[in-house]
Amino acid sequence: MTYLIPALILGGCGILAGVLLTVASKIFYVKVDEKIEKINESLPQANCGACGYAGCGDYAAAIVNDGAETNLCKPGGVDAAGKIAAILGTTAVEVIPTAAVVHCNGNCEATESAFEFDGVQSCKAAKRFYGGSGKCRYGCLGLGDCAEVCDNDAIVIKNGLASVIKSKCGSCGKCVKACPNSLISIRPLAKHIDVLCSSKDNGKLTKMSCKNGCIGCKICEKKCPNGAITVTDFHASINYDLCTNCGICMTACPVKAIHSCVK
Amino acid sequence: MKEMMVILLSAMLTDNFVLAKFMGICPFLGVSKKFDSAFGMGAAVTFVILCATVVTYPIHHGILVPNGLAYLDTVIFILVIALFVQLVEMILKKSIPALYKSLGVYLPLITTNCAVLGSAVLNIDNDYTFIQSIVNSIGAGLGFMLALIIFSGVRKKMEYADIPETFKGVPATLIAASIVSVSFMGFSGLFS
Structure with a gap:
């Protein structure tokens, strides 16, 4: 009993918190443009900043929201530019390695x-x-x-x-x-x-x-x-x-x- | 009523969490660059401290103490705090995306902000009643907000100051923080 009660209380609190958060995440769900996520996945995640944005995630958001150029990713090169173009449905901009x-x-x-x-x-x-x-x-x-x-x-x-x-x-x-x-x-x-x-x-x-x-x-x-x-x-x-x-x-x-x- | 005012003001001024007890220094230095984000962070922390107190007090006195499990305080409190931080994050993301963006990484870091856990634990340690605990945590939250807002003003002035190369950035900020902290020492003994 010395172990059971604390375990139950702690576990109960944990489950309760989990349920509450699940419900809240449904209520406060914010729709994120799925293109941003897809583009982010196709970037190399080097977060080097060569594109001029704070990181890969930031660049992906800039492409979709602000219409940033698709060939700015240096480490990703032709590969990344092609994938981004495919996601956006545009023709790939030439990338010079x-x-x-x-x-x-x-x-x-x-x-x-x-x-x-x-x-x-x-x-x-x-x-x-x-x-x-x-x-x-x-x-x-x-x-x-x-x-x-x-x-x-x-x-x-x-x-x-x-x-x-x-x-x-x-x-x-x-x-x-x-x-x-x-x-x-x-x-x-x-x-x-x-x-x-x-x-x-x-x-x-x-x-x-x-x-x-x-x-x-x-x-x-x-x-x-x-x-x-x-x-x-x-x-x-x-x-x-x-x-x-x-x-x-x-x-x-x-x-x-x-x-x-x-x- | 007088007692409540004393608790509120002493939590805000004489025992200011940031400037007198040195809790929550991380967001104090991180989010105090702009007034807007300082205010938003202060409001978010106040909300989390208040909610955490409202929930942790009954848990401590209603569940943990009767079962002789007061030693579980810290673990359960952190769980509750994390829950509220997540909730605040979701609410902000939905309703005030600009503030959510400017708070950045410091928002989830409220979870590990010792000011929040500190106020929950201090309420128990000081044997406050439920109402007193709530007043104390509001005071703690407002004190945190006050410190952030004052410091955001100081940092705005510092941007125009001619600081030697060696001290630019974090060193100058830390020195400024210590001077603001010293100024709060003037409040000590005000309510005792």
Whole structure:
């Protein structure tokens, strides 16, 4: 009896509460648009915020209620856009698969440290201390702030240099914001020719600090048949809308600063 | 009547749940950004505290004490509180969706708001009668609402303040909370 009565009382209260809630949930039932739930299910639930909304649920609600674009989900890509279009009964909007790329090739062989950095091991902290410990002020600091924020473990620090594993990248853009040197950008996955240098120093200074640096000679700019390359601040950058992956710039570059990054 | 007023005002001011007893700090910091949501949260908590007291008092004195099961207080009280929180959530979702959205995660968190459980337990501990318990819980709820509303005003002022980078955000909010709390210390001894 010592155990039975308390158990009964507690159980009784529990059942009573359950019944009350069930009744109340019927009375106060709010109709939720079933499209929102379906769209939410077809999203990857990464809640990365790359679409510009607070999370997958928020984006799903925005699609149905505010008519938001259906191709904003970066991790979901073509898959998610297709499913959303099917639910809404519209034609799928084209999704260009994208991936992040680190515009620096200053690995341990190419460049060296100017001094030893003993502080907090993060790129942001290192950057504040005389612009980082590397000889090149613009290059990858290699302490992995980008790898830390990545939800997909798509960034690895190899040989003092961050590199993106394209197959894992969800293009959420967190690393773009995390890099204190703004070395990372999101570009179409199909366009695999990248300038792997962001040094704003002139050719001579760049050459002194890093073997792999772009010296801003403008040969690629002249050779590119599509006019996709422009050299500003002593480094080349590619306009991916015009680039056709021909690779002429790659072979023309005298310092081999342009690479084909397929993986 | 005088006794009731003393209980009500002391629950609101001298023994303010948030600022003197430090209960329910989580929604106090979380929902005090805007006046509207502070008021809504205060009203929701007051409603839950009141309902919880109305139900827990008879349960304690009518069922648990006669059977010598006063030790089940906490468990049953939490069950009752959770029930009312769910009810409030449903009612708000149906009737005031805007408030439901702005309260966000803090609404289900009333379940674990110790101010609610605290007032139910304190009513029993202080040997209040049924009427006194109800007055005390109304006072506790209004006190909670008062603290939230005052603090929402403080935070509005803080938005325009030039705060050093280091203190921006939570640290400044906590310091402001402690200063508001100190100001409530001025009420101590008012009704004793």
